[in-house]
Amino acid sequence: DIQMTQSPSSVSASVGDRVTITCRASQGISSWLAWYQQKPGKAPKLLIYAASSLQSGVPSRFSGSGSGTDFTLTISSLQPEDFATYYCQQANSFPLVTFGPGTKVDIK
Amino acid sequence: EVQLLESGGNLVQPGGSLRLSCAASGFTFSSYAMSWVRQAPGKGLEWVSGISGSGISTYYADSVKGRFTISRDNSKNTLYLQMNGLRAEDTAVYYCAKDLGYCSSTSCPPDWYFDLWGRGTLVTVSS
Numbered sequence: 001d002i003q004m005t006q007s008p009s010s011v012s013a014s015v016g017d018r019v020t021i022t023c024r025a026s027q028g029i030s031s032w033l034a035w036y037q038q039k040p041g042k043a044p045k046l047l048i049y050a051a052s053s054l055q056s057g058v059p060s061r062f063s064g065s066g067s068g069t070d071f072t073l074t075i076s077s078l079q080p081e082d083f084a085t086y087y088c089q090q091a092n093s094f095p096l097v098t099f100g101p102g103t104k105v106d107i108k
Numbered sequence: 109e110v111q112l113l114e115s116g117g118n119l120v121q122p123g124g125s126l127r128l129s130c131a132a133s134g135f136t137f138s139s140y141a142m143s144w145v146r147q148a149p150g151k152g153l154e155w156v157s158g159i160s161g162s163g164i165s166t167y168y169a170d171s172v173k174g175r176f177t178i179s180r181d182n183s184k185n186t187l188y189l190q191m192n193g194l195r196a197e198d199t200a201v202y203y204c205a206k207d208l209g210y211c212s213s214t215s216c217p218p219d220w221y222f223d224l225w226g227r228g229t230l231v232t233v234s235s
Binding site for chain 1: 143208220225
């Protein structure tokens with residue numbers, strides 16, 4: 001089974017900061033990776049799919065990159081509504097879907 | 109409005125059964141694969157099961173294989189999860205989620221990117 005790890009597990013940042021979250025797969029998954037944002041008590045929201053494709057309606061300050069085993073999610077200028085937990089998810093190891101453990105972004 | 113609405117969550121004893129439903133609206137339900145994803149209290153996300161748009165193909169996480177059954181009724185725009193042999197570790201909020209990719213035939217594999225989620229329904233397994 002493919003294992004997903006994320007770093008850091010949490011990050012404290014200020015409005016306007018550039019934030020980068022890393023996701024690593026235990027084996028190559030090409031570009032079969034998604035990123036989700038989840039706020040407390042709410043369902044996850046798809047931000048990025050296929051490693052770098054921005055989901056419709058998602059602000060352009062969110063971007064994704066990477067392929068193979070190493071991926072990043074970047075928020076170019078953190079906004080107040082971006083404080084949340086972010087999960088990566090691999091979609092390659094058919095038929096198993098695996099999420100990373102999450103990265104919490106909170107206010108410094 | 110495009111939405112998913114789960115129901116059926118409840119408190120159940122270990123070894124018991126429960127059936128979750130997810131009512132879809134606002135999109136062509138039969139053209140999209142669907143999944144169930146769960147989240148234990150204070151924990152991360154865990155994919156549970158998925159089903160193709162036609163219902164022909166089903167997929168399960170090892171943790172629920174043989175105990176849970178996913179199905180769908182495209183005439184009712186509804187997704188189901190039959191859960192048997194429930195364990196304490198099945199306690200979670202269960203979300204239904206729609207695949208991003210549109211499928212125009214009966215044989216499209218799911219893309220496993222989830223672009224629409226319901227609000228979730230809580231399943232508690234405890235004596």
